[in-house]
């Protein structure tokens with residue numbers, strides 16, 4: 001095997017040399033894999049025979065005792081009553097519990113191994129129960145919950161309290177969208193019988209309103225708000241020193257070192273800056289730097305066709321910019337179903353956005369005063385012959401977001417991180433006392449996902465070693481605030497297909513919905529995925545006016561196991577958009593009408609008529 005597959009086995013052998021004895025021990029202790037398979041597999045590696053023998057004997061000892069004991073007890077049965085003898089019952093209880101106990105033991109061993117290199121660094125007493133790094137949604141909620149549970153907690157924020165959501169994300173973007181929407185409504189005024197000229201957009205005032213709204217919301221996330229329930233809020237930059245110690249460069253110039261039993265990394269995510277030739281020569285911004293803009297760019301190029309790119313492209317187009325949106329993938333909103341993405345594309349195009357999909361940015365530059373970007377078909381890196389040069393005044397990069405992992409000490413501690421910090425289902429990083437939450441941990445980067453994870457980070461951090469809870473993100477809604485809005489919870493057809501989940505799709509267009517017609521927003525649909533033959537909801541996508549608000553009913557239904565029949569049996573106010581939810585439940589019910597019973601009912605009524 002070595003001479004034939006040596007090159008492939010080399011990597012395995014390297015791992016076996018480092019950790020082989022430990023893994024063999026755990027495999028022997030928790031007998032999940034049959035022993036003969038382990039013997040054969042280990043025989044293919046360079047594990048030393050003496051190590052293999054010794055570790056195997058040791059690892060199998062506990063299990064052997066338990067099994068032999070159970071066997072001995074069994075052999076002693078000489079009457080029917082013996083089956084219920086305390087010895088035999090006890091032996092079988094032990095047999096059942098053994099894998100659990102062994103697993104826990106393996107967990108303890110793994111922990112010890114991870115912390116081994118920090119043996120002398122663990123303080124005898126801790127300054128805090130918990131230190132939270134980052135004052136965005138994840139960090140704020142984690143520290144609030146910890147303080148509410150009467151723990152001593154310090155929250156460290158290096159920039160502005162409230163994090164991305166308040167300062168660069170949800171709040172400014174949705175405020176911009178509100179102004180853009182109003183401009184669009186003014187344009188549509190004639191449809192409603194109101195004479196109006198083209199809206200006069202004062203972009204400076206639009207941005208001024210954004211600042212006012214941020215200022216109005218800021219107190220909700222302020223240091224004072226969190227100090228009151230007992231959080232010790234510190235302004236400064238925090239770095240991990242060891243698994244229990246954090247060094248803080250305070251904003252006032254001082255430095256401080258604090259220890260804590262538990263540390264939560266809630267450092268958020270930052271926009272990806274594309275590696276694009278000539279980028280430095282042009283005016284470019286990301287969602288982090290957009291909000292200081294004072295003048296509406298006449299020609300804007302938006303790179304990226306994800307939710308942020310689509311929201312901003314539509315908003316700027318409605319405010320009067322000539323927008324070109326460039327997306328490498330064959331379509332916008334790659335995570336949504338193709339029909340949903342198509343609706344969004346045509347809405348953007350209707351608002352004047354030039355949407356280029358399957359196109360990649362090749363380079364950009366400036367000639368004289370003119371700035372430009374060159375795009376070409378994705379996959380044709382040189383853009384040979386097909387490249388297009390687009391003149392622009394501003395480039396907005398919205399090509400994704402990656403966790404902020406630099407400069408917080410992850411490397412020194414060996415905590416693995418890629419686009420997000422690697423965690424398990426308990427949000428534990430490599431070190432079980434260091435958790436990560438929010439955008440830093442992913443995978444879904446939303447404010448409500450961050451707050452949701454915060455509960456687990458707080459509970460698992462404070463109860464570390466005593467109890468822990470797996471994050472349940474099975475019912476996590478999301479929305480893209482373009483018009484028409486796209487909101488989703490659970491599976492869509494795309495995900496169901498990828499995961500091989502059988503679903504039944506019920507789709508209801510809202511073109512005929514009374515309230516939608518009244519409001520002049522009769523476009524979109526409600527798409528519900530159910531278990532075939534059952535009303536159990538697996539996922540819902542809504543496209544239309546206030547889709548994110550309408551979704552709440554389905555989020556509640558999914559969370560609490562209510563099926564479509566329950567939604568159908570609920571009175572909805574007339575005329576509201578929410579009637580669409582009941583209507584789709586009705587559509588499902590009609591597909592599952594009890595035909596035989598109805599045939600009998602028909603006969604019954606005929607008989608009653610005489």
Ligand SMILES: Cc1cc2nc3c(=O)[nH]c(=O)nc-3n(C[C@H](O)[C@H](O)[C@H](O)COP(=O)(O)OP(=O)(O)OC[C@H]3O[C@@H](n4cnc5c(N)ncnc54)[C@H](O)[C@@H]3O)c2cc1C
Pocket residue numbers: 133134135136137138139156157158159160161162163164165166168169170171173174236237238239266267268269287308404407408437438439440445446447448449450481
């Ligand atoms: C344009 C845009 C629109 C968005 N719209 C929505 C939306 O409509 N709905 C939605 O749900 N989500 C939206 N999001 C996503 C949302 O903003 C994030 O999911 C959310 O802010 C994540 O919160 P967080 O606490 O994980 O991280 P953040 O809010 O980024 O907070 C992390 C904080 O940690 C601080 N920090 C980092 N390193 C250190 C350190 N070493 N020491 C001290 N402090 C540190 C940072 O300064 C930051 O304040 C949007 C994002 C963008 C960019």
